[in-house]
Amino acid sequence: MPSPLIEEESQLLAMPEDAYMNEAQLDFFRRRLLAEQADLEVALEETRRTIVDSRGVGDEADLAANEETLRLLLRQADRETRLLRKVAGTLKRLDEGDYGFCEETGAPIGLRRLLLRPTATLCLEAKQRQEQREHHYAKRRSA
Template structure:
């Protein structure tokens, strides 16, 4: 089984070879399982939450419910990204930038296995978002 050190020691010419793809597939599948279990637990808590008590209890319950709903939304979005990453592994597109077609890089994928953009493309995207946010607030 390949670990991160072995992965990073591989030559650049071996980028997204069978061992690397298998490593990321296992990592993504484990993350999907963990996240699905956490999401099921979060959903169960949301369903079981009741609005009993005085006004302070109701307000606290409402705040907790709001936080749980945001958490469930984040978990659901991440599950979709994991499914898309697993699909890219199957199609042979995993590890390559959607914008430039260049390798995303092992270090970036180890930090964010669902990444679809190389670092340079991600920085350009963030600069555009920052620019548009400044224009809207002006």
């Protein structure tokens, strides 16, 4: 028996193209983004608590291990914070009626892409162009 989430995703994908970003789809993504936001807030609070609780005591090996753990926790907190900001921005786009459409071209991003990455702001073609530009500039800097 398929899970309710998979079943709901299948229903969204079965909708005709001219129903793109209808109320059911917008409601689905709003619920999904709000759940992701809540999960991120909990994870970030746990990470912050762990950082505060990690006190450096012990010999040099213990201190070095603790420092490495702290460095990893700080990176994790940074990633969670950036993703939380991205989710908040996506919810704002949803409220403003811009959700699901490419920031660069205005074309639909597509349900399949949004199901994989609900915070996507670029259609696949625009994202590919962006990655090619980034790759090109990275090659020029390293040359």
